[in-house]
Amino acid sequence: MVHHTLSTELGVVVLLAVLAASLWIPYIIGVNMHPQAENDAFVRPPALSGFPAWVHRAHRAHLNLLEQLLPFAILVLVVDRLDGYSALTWWAAVIFLGLRVTHAAGMITGTARMPLRPLIFTAGWLCCLAMAAAVFMA
Template identity: 60%
Template structure:
């Protein structure tokens, strides 16, 4: 059985999402502003800026990765993978890596970070188009 690139990329994306909590936990547990290690959730506004950004980067990835993942799985179910979906999945993954690294490090400032997020949204729209294209092709 052929393992589609889109599912491989989706696997890597989900591993990134499952691991992006690590910078926040490391940063918040080593930050003296975190007075009570058992207080959940941390008051991220009192933590070092990079720790706050790590928290937001993780949430932001989850916000965009979940719709994208569902769309990829729908396209897979409809047997609708094409060269467009392959390159869209690859672009989405690397955009999300760039967004996380840029946000946590503070390198991706305005307007770069929103533009990266916008690129991810466009990837979601393209994958949504692929769902409809596969649906119309099947009918």
């Protein structure tokens, strides 16, 4: 039996996948706390504008994580396949995880206001670029 160890980079992707798989919870809590008058919310969900701002932000936090997690995860998988791990990939992964958790928490609570929220998102994009650079250096 071959024993494999989980790299930090892949571990970060796993943690982010769990976060992405769980970020529907704040949104659904908000939707259920503030029901909207709709004929059939299952057929056509009510507009986010009818909910408190934090519910809308919870929805956006989930979408924003998915927007960055998909490319980041693909890049980590390619680096893994190429055996291209380095200090750059370790730091990019660790920083990316911290940024994405901070972004989600700050977005939902409303504490990550302008210009902090777009700066966090942009820093996450830079982590994606660093991981892409590692792919080409491998």
